Amino acid sequence: MPAKKKATSKAVRSVAKYLVIVESPAKSKTINKILGKKYKVLASMGHIIDLPASKMGVDFEHDFKPEYAVMKGRKKYLNDLIKEARDKEAIYLAADPDREGEAICWHLKNQLEGGKSAIYRVSFEEITEKAVKEAFEHPGPVNMNKVNAQQARRILDRIVGYSISPLLWKKITRGLSAGRVQSVAVKLIVEREEEIRKFKPREYWSVEAVLKKRGGVPPGEEWTDTFGARLMKYKGEKIHIPDKESVEKIVGRLKEEKFIVGDISRKERKSHPRAPYITSVLQQDAFNKLNFSAAKTMRIAQSLYEGVELGEEGSVGLITYMRTDSVRTSDDALRDVRQHILEKYGEKYCPPKPVPYRSRKRAQEAHEAIRPTLPLRPPEVVARYLGPDELKLYELIWKRFVSSQMVNALYSVLAVNIDAGDYRFRAGGGQLVFDGFLRVYGAGVESGEEIARIPPLESGEEVDPVEIIPEQHFTKPPPRYTDASLVKVLEEKGIGRPSTYAPIIRTIISRNYIKRVARTLEPTDLGELVNKVLVENFPGIVDNEFTARMEDELDGIEDAKVEWVAVLKDFYDPFSKTLEEAKERMSSIKRQVIETDEICEKCGRPMVIKWGRHGRFLSCSGFPACKNARPITTGVKCPVEGCGGELVERKSARGMFYGCTNYPKCTYTARKLPRESEDAGEGGTQVEEE
Ligand SMILES: [Zn+2]
Ligand SMILES: [Zn+2]
Known part of the structure; x- marks a missing residue:
């Protein structure tokens, strides 16, 4: 062979x-x-x-x-x-x-x-x-401008990484690394965790009324005579109900009042198609709709871009280049997609002129949006040549692009005010009148049921309250970041670029600074500790605006507006001073550890968490006088029959995993604790990694 x-x-x-x-x-x-x-x-x-x-x-x-x-x-x-x-x-x-x-x-x-x-x-x-x-x-x-932008980026990252990492080795543990953009991403996630910890939920109440039109439903009508309305205002001001006492007072007062129908408005609302995908939005959508990590999305997009075997046709690139922040579409592609819309859906769905989109201000307009290549192959045509994940992503890209050149969807929106003394309730809903781009885009079609079921009402008409329903709520802490929301915030803050969002997430997880918990990204205690050391000693480097400005400078090199060596000089002079100061300051601080409630069984001093070659372990705070150390067990028994060991945290190049205390005799390993995966149940979907 x-x-x-x-x-x-x-x-x-x-x-x-x-x-x-x-x-x-x-x-x-x-x-x-x-x-x-x-x-x-x-x-x-x-x-x-x-x-x-x-x-x-x-x-x-x-x-x-x-x-x-x-x-x-x-x-x-x-x-x-x-x-x-x-x-x-x-x-x-x-x-x-x-x-x-x-x-x-x-x-x-x-x-x-x-x-x-x-x-x-x-x-x-x-x-x-x-x-x-x-x-x-x-x-x-x-193109030497592009090359120089890459060289400047590479050298910047090298200087930051190779200068700061050794300081982390001395103060925390060997093998740690700091990175110019990665450390900023860790900081964002740690800051969010701190906000969540500090958050105190605040109580508030809402009031819903079930109302009934008098006279019953005539035969043959689709509506029902009861409908819901929500309490919105008191004496013309937005109502805020802080506690049970207040809500009970309101409910008592409402029982005395007549419910009279006030203004009725019926409006048409347009829903616009979305621009074709750029990298960040594709990553967000693939995460939200397909549960793909950013890295998985990019790997699959790459394979669609590089070429897929389509039977006799041979290998064909199915999408345009997947690293882009431009929504531009070539004239050929516009012509092609408009023709497809006309032929397949008819004139009603094809706007008279192509729908224009504008890229964000930093976008590199030389690129195009991510779209299917020409000729436009509908997903069903290529389905049998694609793996299930490839097909899902291709379908997402295809639908987004085709729908981006279709007409608006139209909704009819009904809003009815109902006054009960000084209290104003609101009933209403929306109904899809014309599907427009939603015909292809699909997802997000709002239900038209609600509006159809509201009875015909007239201003001045009295309706009868059937039930007044108070409900208790609590304000929620800000949500933890996911791949989707982290990419979104990185883009909004100008940190990172289409080529870097996915690698950033992969790096901070593999470095064990961040862990995935179901769909969210949470800092590990190592991540929090490293972040603390960096924020205290290199505030300028982990500053969002500084990082965004650096990215702009790199773009400036590519656009021949600035010279690359000058950019490096402007960075390095202040950085080298900061580095010297940090070295000085850090030479006097102790090795950083995390305190625990555990007590050393040999000397009675508290145990602390340290990091070694294989991840975290408990060490006596009396070290080196007392050398007691043990792995951090999870309290979960090793599932291997007859082993009797316990699962402990371990570390590998790809991130955290769990191993058995009886290693090397028992070689059981798992990414998740066996108990965790059972708990995940239906609600706890796991993100699909590469
Ligand atoms: Zn001890
Ligand atoms: Zn075992």
Whole structure:
């Protein structure tokens, strides 16, 4: 088998005149099919050149000159590429159309330069025949502004990470890391947890009235003569009912009053279609509707973008590039989608002109929104070639894009005021009159039942109270972040970019600073401790606005508005001072621990939580005088029959897990405690990770 494979590749090599380099095998397959035999398409497998892992690798004396090195395990790929490049007339660098892709191309160019072959950069937003061929007709140079934005970002992250992390090792435990953007995300989650802890629920009451129209329902009518209304106002002001005593007084007064129908308004309300997806919104929707983590969404989107085998058609890219903050749609795609809407749903659903959308102000308009590629393949056409998760995500993207170019949905909204003395109640509801874009978008169609069931009423008409229902409520603390709400807040605050939201979440979980609890993100005590040390010693680095400004500066480099070395200098001068001050201050503070109620059975001193190579453990606070230490058990018995051990927290590169106290004799491990997963039941849906 291997011999046969080799023969084929030799045969191809003999006819290929051009070398094309992309990041991944799936992408190379799709492009190979488009370009044909004259092109040999190879995958670089992502970045090949990077800063060295073993040292800072930045020359502070010479304009932050990076000391690039071939990444561990990538030498072989590079050598293959160099060998293949030798006899080619031209080399086309075709990595993804963003900063990281541009940097991959630039590093490759530096490695492959010097031979006879010309080296070009080609860039396309979607991997379709038309887009790829067009890109190859207009090859250009590597875009150095993009490369410099990537270099500045990489060096910034390196300086922050490699300068601060060793301080955390000394004060908390080895192996910890700080990161420029990741630490800000942890801070947001910790701050939310503090708000929740501080939160004191406040009592309030609502009053609902069940009212009855006099005279009964004539035969053949759809409405019912009883309907609900909610107490809204007292003497024209919004009502606030703080406690039981007040509500009882109100209910008593209401029993004396006549209920008279006041103003009746009937309005039409439009519901607009939503803009096609950008990365952040796709991640939020896929989390809320499909329960996909941000990382899972991006992995699946990547596979749809790079190409899916569609039977005889071969490998086809099904969506445009998935890292984007632009809602722009190409003219071809607009023409295509409008034609689809006309043919499939008719003129009533197709607006006279394309629906315009505006991107947020920071958006990189060179990109397009995430949409299906052309021709628009409806989900049912590709369903049999896709895995279940791929299909779900493709369907989401397809529906969002097609519906974005359809007409508004129309609702009829009814609002009826009912006065009982100084108290005003409100009854009403909405009814869908025309579905418009909802025909495709589906989700979120409001029920039309309520309005249809309200009896016909007239101003001045008296209705009879059947029941007055007071109900007690309590204000709720702010909710914990989820993948969706964290991505949303990061975007709103200008922290991170389409390429970084998912990696940020993955990093803070794998570093064990944040844990997933059902659908929410909660800080671990390690996360809280690291955050505390960073906030106390590097307030500038974990500042939201500072981080947002850095991202803007990086955008400025890409747009050729600022020079990258200048950006690094402006950052480094104050940072190096802060670093020296922090080192000074931290040299005098003790190693950070978390106190517990547990008592050391050997010396009676309290036990504290420390972090070691395998995660958290209990250590005697008398250390080093008393060396007592034990794992933190969870109180949950090991489910392995006859083992008798208990489950304890452990740590791996992918985050927290539970192991058995009898390890290595018992090798039971689990991501969740067995009891937790049972408790999760119906309400406790777990987020689907990669
Ligand atoms: Zn002790
Ligand atoms: Zn066990």
